[in-house]
Amino acid sequence: MADTFASGAVEPRGPKPRRVFSGRNIMIYGTLIVVCLYYILPLWVMVMTSLKGMPEIRMGNIFSPPVEITFEPWVKAWAEACTGLNCDGLSRGFWNSVRILIPSVVLSIIVASVNGYALINWRFKGSDLFFTILIFGAFIPYQVMLYPIVILLREMGLYGTLWGLVLVHTIFGMPILTLLFRNYFASLPEELFKAARVDGAGFWGIYFRIMLPMSLPIFVVAIILQVTGIWNDFLFGVVYTKPDLYPMTVQLNNIVNSVQGVKEYNVNMAATLLTGAVPLIVYFISGKLFVRGIAAGAVKG
């Protein structure tokens, strides 16, 4: 009766209906709302600052909405902001990031899903040992492996290229993604696999016809995880690419923290928002799947 609006599926919970304005509720909601203000504040400030002109910023208050809305900072951040000698704005970084993102996401997910599938259904001697090392490898600070990878990439002729960075993202995405796929495949009924084996399906047949169609949600989770993770990467971008291939985060940092010229805070905030836009959009669209993705990192293998 307490939950008449919680249509159907949810069973009535809690002891009895409470008054809406009990002291307890005021405390809970009050605290949560104050906390949420702290979380929202930076987003609010970014949007407001990016819509103001510089004179208004100098006179006013960073929290106040713009008196006169201008989209010029956005245009400038996208197309004209300077990093060093280049003045073609963040658009270059954006397209670099896209070009890095797509192959990295595709390759890392293919490798990790096939790997997780093999680890569950096609075990061989030692496969669990490698998996354990892989998971512990996720905790090794990247700094320890940065230089050896420079050497490896140089030997392969990939150092400073887009594909080199794609390879690096595939390698460092492997522990978490393999864990994600392995745990998911382990939860599928084994009889399915056995039945397919009896029917004569092989490694790839089972993967493509049974595992893949049954695990679309986990693929979506993996895509979310990788898109946000790779888009937000900074360290690998700086180390393994050259300035004309810098991903958006690196270029953003160079634009905002450049010491030359007059600081245009509105352009900086527009640039920051543009860089944050892709993961934010992914986050708001994906909702609970995002939560599931990050929780996967917390679940022990």
Next chain:
Amino acid sequence: MAATKRPGRLLRNLNGKIAAVPMILTTLVVFLGGTLWTVLYSFTNSKLLPRTNFVGFDQYERLWASSRWNTSIENLLIYGVFSLVFTISVGFVLAVLMDQKIRFEDTFRTIMLYPFALSFIVTGLVWQWILNPEFGIQHIVRSMGWESFVFSPLTNPDLVLYGLLIAGLWQGTGFVMCIMLAGLRGIDEDIWKAARVDGIPAWKTYTIIIIPMMRPVFITTLVLVASGIIKLYDLVVAQTSGGPGTASQVPAMYVYDYMFQAQNLGQGFAASTMMLLSVLIVLIPWAYLEFGGKKHG
């Protein structure tokens, strides 16, 4: 699962082995090989290029004699302790509040978690702007009439770490809250019923029953947050660039600068080996607690 036995013949499972080749290469060549390589070369006097001219612990002696490195370690310790204590305690309290069968739970969670989707670069730059002494919070409070108000952590060497902390907590607490909330939801309803029947007040149930039951969740969170803190790099680069002066330097920055800017590879390797050591200090007791006795699988 462990009971499943497959024929041990080599060819039968060839595909499984081929599929695992990327994993095997990654673990052996990059993770193990790369780590050992770096540790090995940290005992050389490599400058611009790696060289096998071994000099014992010279690099480590120079590292620990460097004031910049000592500042970095000190900063990491201070930031780390505060960050751990705050993310975990605040994350837990928020999770408890969220677990009170409240309405708009999804909205609250969406708001608290969105910073986690953003990069440290974006986080650092936004907070750099909000904490800007000329335009940010300090300016606003002053313009409201309190002329002597001082709040500019990013320009004060003594406070800069707390400026980083405000940003770091903003980015990461939502994540910890989500893990904690999942942990709370995993606790059997019957425990709550039993506690209620016994007339134990809610706060007491949390402190003496729920928190001890959630020990594994706390430990996992601790390990995740701690290993993230040791890697702390992007946030500092974006928000303070290690300044003012060297007041907010962190180890990862030292490593990067010596490896790729100062062309003193030996120092960079030694510093990164120390980072590895600090991760092991966090990781080994955890692995021992978690998997000690039983096989990991």
